[in-house]
Amino acid sequence: MTAAVSQHDPKASAATAGNREQDTAAPLMEIRHLHKRFSLSGDFLEQLKFKSGKLIREQEYVHAINGIDLDIRRGEALCVVGESGCGKSTVARTVMGLLAPSQGEIRYEGQRIDNLSTKELLPYRRRMQMIFQNPYASLNPRMTIQQTLEEPIRLHHPDWSKERVRDQVRDVMDSVGIDSDWGPRFGHEFSGGQRQRIAIARALAVDPEFIVADEPISALDVSIQAQVLNLMMEAQQQRNLTYLFITHDLAVVEHFGTRVAVMYLGMVCELAPTGTLFAKPRHPYTQALLSAIPRLEDDRPQHIRLQGEVPTPVNLPSGCVFHGRCPHANERCRKEVPTLIDVEDGARVACHGVEEGRL
Amino acid sequence: MALLEVNNLDVRFALRGGDVRALRDVCFTLDRGERLGIVGESGAGKSVAAFSLLNLIAKPGYIAGGSIIFDGKELSGMKDRGLRRVRGNRISMIFQDPMMTLNPVLSIGEQMVESLKAHRRISTREARAIALHKLNQVQIPSPETRLDQYPHELSGGMRQRVIIAIALLLDPDIIIADEPTTALDVTIQAEIMDLLLELCDKHNVGLVLITHDLGVVSQVTQRMLVMYAGRVIEQGPTREIINGPQHPYTQGLINALPQMATPGSRLNQIPGSMPSLSNLPSGCAFHPRCGFVNDANGAPRKACLDKVPGFVDSGNCRVACHMVAELVNQQQRDSREEVL
Ligand SMILES: Nc1ncnc2c1ncn2[C@@H]1O[C@H](COP(=O)(O)OP(=O)(O)OP(=O)(O)O)[C@@H](O)[C@H]1O
Ligand SMILES: Nc1ncnc2c1ncn2[C@@H]1O[C@H](COP(=O)(O)OP(=O)(O)O)[C@@H](O)[C@H]1O
Ligand code: SF4
Ligand code: SF4
Ligand SMILES: [Mg+2]
Ligand SMILES: [Mg+2]
Numbered sequence: 001m002t003a004a005v006s007q008h009d010p011k012a013s014a015a016t017a018g019n020r021e022q023d024t025a026a027p028l029m030e031i032r033h034l035h036k037r038f039s040l041s042g043d044f045l046e047q048l049k050f051k052s053g054k055l056i057r058e059q060e061y062v063h064a065i066n067g068i069d070l071d072i073r074r075g076e077a078l079c080v081v082g083e084s085g086c087g088k089s090t091v092a093r094t095v096m097g098l099l100a101p102s103q104g105e106i107r108y109e110g111q112r113i114d115n116l117s118t119k120e121l122l123p124y125r126r127r128m129q130m131i132f133q134n135p136y137a138s139l140n141p142r143m144t145i146q147q148t149l150e151e152p153i154r155l156h157h158p159d160w161s162k163e164r165v166r167d168q169v170r171d172v173m174d175s176v177g178i179d180s181d182w183g184p185r186f187g188h189e190f191s192g193g194q195r196q197r198i199a200i201a202r203a204l205a206v207d208p209e210f211i212v213a214d215e216p217i218s219a220l221d222v223s224i225q226a227q228v229l230n231l232m233m234e235a236q237q238q239r240n241l242t243y244l245f246i247t248h249d250l251a252v253v254e255h256f257g258t259r260v261a262v263m264y265l266g267m268v269c270e271l272a273p274t275g276t277l278f279a280k281p282r283h284p285y286t287q288a289l290l291s292a293i294p295r296l297e298d299d300r301p302q303h304i305r306l307q308g309e310v311p312t313p314v315n316l317p318s319g320c321v322f323h324g325r326c327p328h329a330n331e332r333c334r335k336e337v338p339t340l341i342d343v344e345d346g347a348r349v350a351c352h353g354v355e356e357g358r359l
Numbered sequence: 360m361a362l363l364e365v366n367n368l369d370v371r372f373a374l375r376g377g378d379v380r381a382l383r384d385v386c387f388t389l390d391r392g393e394r395l396g397i398v399g400e401s402g403a404g405k406s407v408a409a410f411s412l413l414n415l416i417a418k419p420g421y422i423a424g425g426s427i428i429f430d431g432k433e434l435s436g437m438k439d440r441g442l443r444r445v446r447g448n449r450i451s452m453i454f455q456d457p458m459m460t461l462n463p464v465l466s467i468g469e470q471m472v473e474s475l476k477a478h479r480r481i482s483t484r485e486a487r488a489i490a491l492h493k494l495n496q497v498q499i500p501s502p503e504t505r506l507d508q509y510p511h512e513l514s515g516g517m518r519q520r521v522i523i524a525i526a527l528l529l530d531p532d533i534i535i536a537d538e539p540t541t542a543l544d545v546t547i548q549a550e551i552m553d554l555l556l557e558l559c560d561k562h563n564v565g566l567v568l569i570t571h572d573l574g575v576v577s578q579v580t581q582r583m584l585v586m587y588a589g590r591v592i593e594q595g596p597t598r599e600i601i602n603g604p605q606h607p608y609t610q611g612l613i614n615a616l617p618q619m620a621t622p623g624s625r626l627n628q629i630p631g632s633m634p635s636l637s638n639l640p641s642g643c644a645f646h647p648r649c650g651f652v653n654d655a656n657g658a659p660r661k662a663c664l665d666k667v668p669g670f671v672d673s674g675n676c677r678v679a680c681h682m683v684a685e686l687v688n689q690q691q692r693d694s695r696e697e698v699l
Contacts, residue, residue: 222616226616226626227628230628251616
């Protein structure tokens, strides 16, 4: 998997190759035109319905991802934010190869990985690891911590000796601050924060390059969140990791992320370097989201009030998926889907209003 | 006199291994129309405190001591009938889990009419009219239709509006809201919180707001309690605590927020985690995590290890910490010397 670096599809990269400096290096991961639908209608027979005297086949889908293009650059911490159900976890699982895309491609160092067999995917599985939201469910209750940490090493390095595996486990335990006497104990004996620490150790045990973390601290208390975030930042520095970090906590994004992708109903509506996004949010949804963060400031600031609620991804709105709640929607917004366009400061925004210069 | 006065509340769970003390020495007051926040980590005792105010602690839990005085009357020993007149009627509660309020097999209208008729002698038609009025107040679109809908037919934000309408149904004096917006999305959270505040203000309803979100507490409440391992370790005016926390735990909690550090730098973490109630450390329950456990000479303060700290008034705040007590004593000595 070495020569593949520069062989990515020239058409696809033309879309993102702006004149910004960082863009010149090939991205570690490319997500192209990604769509993911889940069928809601069950099997064939359940899809048959009588309508106006005729038997027809009707399929209903959840449109979890509706056309995402995203590059993940080596060494960055790309944060994905958005409200629940907007498709963050689906992006994570598709990127990891745990779900097959309905349309589109995923490339790792230029090599398509979304259509690989399990066996072909194995070498990538070592280089890409995932950390899940729920620290209570993500550890196998029947395994000791030692076994939990040895398992991925044995899977990816079947030729390693027992001693080498054990050394590797000891090193990774050291590096995330796990006591060696935790080894013989079971996951349920640990607190949420400790378990998340173990889950991070497990992900790091096979020396990955890329880590997808799906809300890794959401289930934890503030004081423990800080511990886990510190650990992830340390690991990034020491091991030169690349993160795809999913969260709905904007304060965490501001602290941790180098770039941010804001999602709404299965689309990316704004993509920007973290500083730019917080200093100058451009998309009306991003503006509303940032204005709603409860901060420690003296008074309750006026936040932007949105009308209505997030529509379900079963019947996607026409045009801009945000138009039903957007205070700036016009006729064009109701008809035409906006695509990401470059604006200043390295940001990209999908909004007709911004494009037309009226926002 | 305060509308609600809680003194030395002591709540225990009778478990096989012996009693576990979920709350101890909990004291606070709430004035009419006041907004009080309760913060703390998961398991600190916030929900137990809320439940015990309404005597809703379920077995094996029980109130082992202390008093809860509401509008001059003692609640904690009150029998069911008297209590029912207060609960739901003059103090209502918004639970952490919406399904504790909403019955999935009854329509929204049926639930609202039922609870109105349980407390007031009115006809179904009158009750329906009141229900409709309350749904209007929480700004639900097409309230008439909602009356005939079932909880599962509503979105999360809409459900929370209905729950607020139900909490307001009997024109209570106090609403206890346990994480009322935690399950909702950020933009919806802000709207629901606005609504709750607006209605409390308008009707002069006191609010006890339980949350682990310091941002929400700081924006919404006038006074706050910080809980740790079943005790209120600091209480006082919200602004003063947020801007100048005195208890080492409160300091740690606020300093650990990402917004307190430069982006990308190390966060100020508190080491360790909250102990389980069945296995509390000796002395101050926070001492294994506390950065101030050593005194001026660098040796651990004996009191921190042996003695549960009492409450000391420092400025407008009340703090349970030996170090703060020392500082306060020192200041008092200094000022006395100045006078002499
Ligand atoms: N039925 C019960 N039996 C035994 N212990 C209980 C019971 N209910 C609560 N507790 C204990 O009481 C303590 C306080 O619980 P409580 O639910 O008040 O926490 P909380 O502060 O509301 O936490 P969270 O933020 O997670 O809601 C916890 O240690 C909990 O385990
Ligand atoms: N296996 C599945 N089957 C059907 N629908 C799904 C499945 N997984 C996710 N979805 C739906 O896809 C949408 C996006 O979900 P998800 O990616 O989990 O959102 P997020 O992580 O942003 O909260 C939601 O509407 C969700 O209900
Ligand atoms: S495209 Fe139109 S509806 Fe969508 S966010 Fe922009 S202005 Fe609002
Ligand atoms: S009493 Fe001692 S251990 Fe407890 S918080 Fe105060 S200084 Fe720290
Ligand atoms: Mg998710
Ligand atoms: Mg609780």
